[in-house]
Amino acid sequence: MTVMQQSGGGKSSGNLYEVLDLILDKGLVIDVFARVSLVGIELLTVDVRIVVASVDTYLRFAEACNRLDLTTSGGAGLPDLVNGAVEGGARNKSKGALTGAADALKDSLRSDGEEERAPAKTRRRSSSSGDSRKESE
Amino acid sequence: MSTYVYGITHDSESLDAAKLTGVGEPPSEVRFVRADGLAAAVSTTPDGLRAKRRDLAAHQEVLVELAREAAVLPMRFGAVAPDDESVAAELRRSKEHYSALLERLRDRVEVNVKATHIEEAALRAVLTEDEELRRTNERLRAAGGGTPADRMAFGEQVAAALEELRRRDADAVVEPLSKHADQVSMGPPVDNCLANVSLLIHRDKVEELNREVGRLQGRLGQLMEFKVNGPLPPYSFVTEPGR
Incomplete structure (x- = not known):
């Protein structure tokens, strides 16, 4: 696995999603200037921080643990245990609820069309659950 | 016509707005509002500007381009001033703060x-x-x-x-x-x-x-x-x- 290296040189918008929090939440704010209406997008930035700490997530964690084969846990250290976890698609399989909400946003930003916010929002909602709460910050 | 602000940099003769592509569709023209040795990269705010992928990317690209040449103070996406004059007024009003910050961020990324x-x-x-x-x-x-x-x-x-x-x-x-x-x-x-x-x-x-x-x-x-x-x-x- 390689470190994903992104450079500011050339067109850097390809990795826009990964710096979204900087563009939208950092940077200079001058109080005498207004900010364009970001209805939707402001919610998005907040939403990507939300861990879906809900019944669904808990159940999914429990099931994921049940599925893990820990029979080698006797004296083996972590590096041995996680061998293979990185490859073979295990990561994708285990993505699930944790990143689901963020993936929806990622999709909406990566799609080539001029995606309006409303559909992305709907999609995101459907991938998280109603009683999600903000992760402790 | 309000003024969209990308960021603030030191005024310099080498500033070149021609290679910059602004927010909006079609992309707005980027220009500089200059005052007291500072320059703000701005565009006329396009109608219906929202945080779309294209415009977030344009905002980012303008700043990346500017930062290639000299220190720049990036605005958070979406900053809109009533007009160019109010941008110039802000540069004059907080000149010392912005100059000191640009100095501190020189050659820093x-x-x-x-x-x-x-x-x-x-x-x-x-x-x-x-x-x-x-x-x-x-x-x-x-x-x-x-x-x-x-x-x-x-x-x-x-x-x-x-x-x-x-x-x-x-x-x-x-x-x-x-x-x-x-x-x-x-x-x-x-x-x-x-x-x-x-x-x-x-x-x-x-x-x-x-x-x-x-x-x-x-x-x-x-x-x-x-x-x-x-x-x-x-x-x-x-x-x-x-x-």
Whole structure:
């Protein structure tokens, strides 16, 4: 696995999603200037921080643990245990609820069309659950 | 016609707006509002400007281009002034603050590193080190998963253990990176990452920082993945003028 290296040189918008929090939440704010209406997008930035700490997530964690084969846990250290976890698609399989909400946003930003916010929002909602709460910050 | 503001830089004859592509469709023209040795990169705000992918990218591109030449103070996306004159007035009013900040950020860039646990590896890690969790897991598995209430209680314990693991591993990531930085800014845990750290570094140190991330990757790559973005305009290191 390689470190994903992104450079500011050339067109850097390809990795826009990964710096979204900087563009939208950092940077200079001058109080005498207004900010364009970001209805939707402001919610998005907040939403990507939300861990879906809900019944669904808990159940999914429990099931994921049940599925893990820990029979080698006797004296083996972590590096041995996680061998293979990185490859073979295990990561994708285990993505699930944790990143689901963020993936929806990622999709909406990566799609080539001029995606309006409303559909992305709907999609995101459907991938998280109603009683999600903000992760402790 | 209001004025969209990208960022502030030192005024200079070499500033070239021609190569910059502004927000909006068709892309708005970028120009500079100059006052007292400072210059703000601006556009006429296009109708119906919103935070679309295209416009976020245009905002970012303008700043990346400017930062290539000289220090720039990036605005947060979406800053709109009533007109060019009010931008000039702001440059004059807070001239000292902006000049000092530009001076401090000279030849400095921001590099953002996000480290995120690989979920399955993290689950293994918490089960491996917590005997009680492991026993509960085995008990539930033997019981075909256990009752919904059992599973939920167990899942909640696992979630808490994962959170604790993130907290602990954050130090292992942030500390070695911080050594290379003039300044460090911790961002929110977007995408459930364990560390979202922005480093202000001299542009000559970007490679050095990349090597450090490479070392972390070698050491921790089975447990987490790293995303490095930069050099970026110093979004996380600009401060508002005090009034």
